[in-house]
Amino acid sequence: MSYGFQDGRTLLRESLTILGRFPKLNVPLALTWLIYVPTAFYAKFLFPWEQAGILKDFAFALLAILILSATIGFSCLVLLEMLRQQERGENISIFRALFHAMLPDLPKAFPVILLWILVWFGLTIVEFFSKPLSSADSNEQASADSATKALAGLTSTADFTQALYQAVKKGLRLVVFLVLPAVAWDHLWPTSAIKYGRDMVKTHVNAFSSAFVLTDFATWMLMIPTLFLVVVSVKWNLALADPVWYALILVCSLAWSFSLFVEQMFAAQLYLWDLKWREACKVAAESHRALPDLESVAKPSILEISPELVAVGKLGGRRS
Numbered sequence: 001m002s003y004g005f006q007d008g009r010t011l012l013r014e015s016l017t018i019l020g021r022f023p024k025l026n027v028p029l030a031l032t033w034l035i036y037v038p039t040a041f042y043a044k045f046l047f048p049w050e051q052a053g054i055l056k057d058f059a060f061a062l063l064a065i066l067i068l069s070a071t072i073g074f075s076c077l078v079l080l081e082m083l084r085q086q087e088r089g090e091n092i093s094i095f096r097a098l099f100h101a102m103l104p105d106l107p108k109a110f111p112v113i114l115l116w117i118l119v120w121f122g123l124t125i126v127e128f129f130s131k132p133l134s135s136a137d138s139n140e141q142a143s144a145d146s147a148t149k150a151l152a153g154l155t156s157t158a159d160f161t162q163a164l165y166q167a168v169k170k171g172l173r174l175v176v177f178l179v180l181p182a183v184a185w186d187h188l189w190p191t192s193a194i195k196y197g198r199d200m201v202k203t204h205v206n207a208f209s210s211a212f213v214l215t216d217f218a219t220w221m222l223m224i225p226t227l228f229l230v231v232v233s234v235k236w237n238l239a240l241a242d243p244v245w246y247a248l249i250l251v252c253s254l255a256w257s258f259s260l261f262v263e264q265m266f267a268a269q270l271y272l273w274d275l276k277w278r279e280a281c282k283v284a285a286e287s288h289r290a291l292p293d294l295e296s297v298a299k300p301s302i303l304e305i306s307p308e309l310v311a312v313g314k315l316g317g318r319r320s
Contacts, residue, residue, distance in 0.1 A: 012218040015262050024092045025082055025261075028075035033257040035071040039064055040253075058125065065120050073113040076177060076264050077101035080184040083268055101184075109183045111190040116176050120169060127165045167212075170263075174211060175201060177267035185271070200274050204294055207273070211266040219259035226251050272300040 019026055043064050049057055081097035179197035182188040188196060201208050220227075226248045232238060277297045284291050 012221055015218065015258070015265060018265065019261075022082070022086065022092060024094055025079060027094055028079040028082075029257050029261050031075045031078070032071055032260055033253055035067060036257060037249075037253045039067055057128075061124050061128075062117075062121050065117055065124065069113055069117045069120060072173075072260060073109060073116070073176070073180070074101060074106065075260075076180050077105045077109060077184055079261070079264055080181055080268065081105070084185060104187075105184045108187070108190060108193075109180055112176060112179050112183065112194060115194070116172065119172055123165060123169060123172075127162070130161060170216075171212065173260075174208065174263055174267060177264050178271060181268055181271040200270065204270065204274065207270055207294060211263070211270065215259060215262045215266060218262055219255055222255045222258060223252065226255075269300060273297065276300060 019029070043060070047060055052060070078097050078101045081100045082092050082094075085092050085097065175197055178200050179193045182193035182196045183190070229244070229248060273294065277292070277294050280297050281291045
């Protein structure tokens with residue numbers, strides 16, 4: 001994968017190529033999908049938001065955020081361990097990746113994930129008070145077509161404010177995905193890892209912005225057939241058979257999980273690219289030459305084994 005794609009098709013194709021070449025990378029994707037779908041469905045259709053009361057609403061929202069963030073964070077650590085194995089020329093082992101993700105990665109990553117939960121929950125509270133739940137949302141009944149529209153992001157109450165909150169949450173998620181490699185690969189403590197991720201965002205604003213836009217673009221391209229059928233069914237009031245809606249639910253939920261995979265891969269590449277850039281800056285400084293910018297440094301590719309990245313970024317080299 002690389003930055004500077006001319007369009008989202010390249011990003012989509014290369015992401016799917018990675019999953020095809022390394023099928024075991026689908027495991028973190030499946031883990032996220034298995035947790036996300038029932039959580040999103042219950043929150044959208046089954047939880048009695050208006051009847052429960054505001055305190056129970058917030059408690060459930062916090063629980064849902066806890067479940068989703070913990071699942072996404074852990075699956076990201078598993079993916080990073082698999083990438084570390086691949087970059088070092090090792091055979092990818094799911095069990096070794098799970099073991100290393102749990103110990104020692106997860107304890108070090110816990111403060112990062114906890115901070116993410118708190119900020120995400122804070123944004124949710126602000127969003128709640130700025131746009132109260134509408135009667136259209138609270139009265140919506142669970143069905144195959146309504147579930148598909150919800151997973152596809154086609155809600156009757158969607159507006160600019162809601163889109164802005166979603167963008168802020170995604171930006172926060174991308175920052176977390178930049179911090180976790182510092183924990184999993186370079187074994188930095190949480191405070192150092194957070195500072196490192198923050199500095200990367202400030203230093204490489206253009207690359208971070210590219211990740212923000214192109215990951216959304218690639219995901220929407222994957223959902224074009226679903227969105228077409230949903231829009232057509234709504235505009236012309238067409239009744240699609242339930243099996244069709246169930247298939248669309250599967251596509252939408254997989255697309256959401258796939259978007260997280262793409263974001264994680266972008267963050268992993270940017271982390272590796274930053275390491276190569278810092279090494280190039282170090283060499284330039286020692287040679288009394290002008291420091292290079294990020295774009296002048298060759299971009300690493302997750303698609304290929306890159307031994308030089310092991311030397312530059314360590315990639316778990318300090319781990320026994």
